[in-house]
Amino acid sequence: MRHYRAVAAWQSWVVLNRHMTVYLRNWHTAALPPIFEPVILLLVFGVGLGSNIPAFDWQSQNVSYLAYLAPGILAYTVFMTAFFQALFAAYIRMHYQKTWDGQLTTQVRLEHVVWGEALWSATLGLAYAVIVMFVLVGFSITGWLDFHWSGVIVMLPLLFLAGVAFAALGLLFTAIVPTIDHMNIPFYLVIMPLGFASSTYFPLESDALLAQAWLVINPLHHLAEGIRLLLLSGVWSFHLLAAMMLFGLMILILLPVDLRLLRRRVLGER
Amino acid sequence: MNRKSASITSPLLDARGLVKSFASRRVVDGVDLQCRSGEILGMLGANGAGKTTTLRMCYGFLQPEAGEIHIDGIDRVSDPDRANRLIGVCTQDDTFDTDFTVRDNLLRFAHYFRPRPTDMENRVGQLLTRFDLARYADAKPDTLSGGYRRRLMIARALVHQPKVLFLDEPTTGLDPQARMSVWELVDGLRQEGLAIVLTTHYMDEAERLSDNLMVLKAGQVVSGGAPRAVLGDLVGEHVIVLDANIPQAGAVQQWLREEGIGEPTRILNTWQIALDGTGLAHFSAVFGELRFEVRPPNLDDLFLQLSDKDS
Known part of the structure; x- marks a missing residue:
C-alpha cells in the first residue's frame, strides 16, 4: 500500500511541479506539437485521404472518415504523450541529467520520484488532449465535424487516468532498457502495435478469436471507441467503463513493478 | 537534561551495527559511527572498503539490512521525512539540476523540504555570496569549473539549514587551490556547529579536517579516533625510508620477517617501513651502518598499509 499512498504525498507533487516549471519555460516551442500534429493529421488523413473514402457504417451510424478519425487522434494523443514522457524524458532525467x-x-524518495514522473506524464497527456479538443472544436465551427460536446468535461478524469496508466507502462521500459538506443525495441514491438491495433486510425473488425481477445484487453481500443461514441452519438458506452477498469488495473500492477525494477536500477537494491 | 545540553553532548548522527550486502557480498559489516555538533568525522578506506555505502545508508539513499540510524534522536527508518529534513548531502557526482541556473538550483532544491525553509531569497543570496557563486548566479551549473561546481553542490546541501552534512569525496578531481578553498568552507561550517561526515581518498584532507577518523576495510571499522591515535594504532610511531636497491636488502627483509613485521611497502626505489620505538631502536642497532631517513607516519602510510594487506 505504501507504493500507492505515495501518490498523495507532497513530494510526488513537488516532483511534478519541477517538471512542469521546466516545461512551461519553453511553452512557445513545446505547444507546437500538440497544436500542429492533430491539425496536420486531420487535414492530411481526415480531409485529404478521407475525401477518397466514402462514408461508412459504424455502430449503426453513417460516418465520414474524418469524423471517425478525430476521436481516435484524441485517444492516441494521450497515449503517446504520456508514454513518451515516461520513457524518453524520464530516462534522460534518470540516466543523463542525474x-x-x-x-x-x-x-x-524513489516512490515519490516515480509517482511524480507518472503524474507529470499524465498531466502533459491531458493538456495535449485538451489542446486537441480545441482543434476539434475549430473543425466543428468550420462545419467539418458535428460532435456532441456535452460529456467532454466528465471525460477529462478518464483521460488523466489513461495518462497515468500509459506512463506506468513507459516507466517499465525506462527501468529495463539497457541504453537509450534499446528503446526502439519496446517502441516498435509493443507501442506501435498497441497504438495502431486499437480502433484509433481505422476500425479493427475481425472475427478471428485472437483479434477479438486483443480488442477486449486493449485499453486504448476501449478509450478510442468510448470517446468516439460519446462525441459522435452522445452515448456513454461500456467502453468507457472498460477503459477505466483496464487503466486502473494497469496502474495497480505496473507501478509496484516499476518501483521494484527502478529500485534495483537506481539504488542498486534487490 | 535540557534540550540544549542534550544537543551538545549527544551525537547528531548515531549509527550502530550497519550491515549491507550487494549480490550476496557483504559490503558493510557491522559499522558504528557517531558525529557530534561542531565535529568532522573523516571516513577513510581503499576503493570498495564500504565508505560510500555506509554514507548512503546514513543519508537514506540505501536501506540497511541491519542496524539503526538516528539523526538528532530521530529514527531514520520509522520517520525518514523528519530525519531527512535535518541532513544535507553532497554526493560524489554532481547531481545539480541542469535545467536551472545556479540561483534557481538553490531555490528549487528548497522545494524538496518540509517544513519549507523560510526567507529563501535572502538565504540563497547569502549562500551565493559565501560560496563565491554570486557572479555565476544566472549561469547554468554545467558551465562552471570543477571547483565552482563543488561549491554549488555544497551550497545546495545547506539550503534548508541542516544539522548534519554528508560530504562524499567533496574535493576529488579539484586542483590544489580549489581543494583548499573547499577545506576553508568546510572548516567554517564545522565552526558553525554542523556535524560533518566526510569521505575522502586524500590523506592530507582527512588529516587536516577531521576531528575523528574512522578507517574502513572490507566493510568493517579497523580503527577509529583522533587522526594521530589512529596512525599510531595502525601504522606505528615512526617510518623509516631507505633505498630498496642496497646490497643489504635481503638482510633487511630477513630481519623484518624474523621480527614479524612482514614485507616493507615499496614506493618507486624506496622501502617504507613502519616501526614502533623499540623496533626503531633494534633496527638502528642491527643496521646502523645503513643510510636511512626516519619520519613521522602519515595517512598515506596507513592507506598503503591497508592496500598491502588487501592484496
Missing part, C-alpha cells in the same frame, strides 16, 4: 539522484538526497 535529476533523480539529486532529488533522492532530499525528503523525496
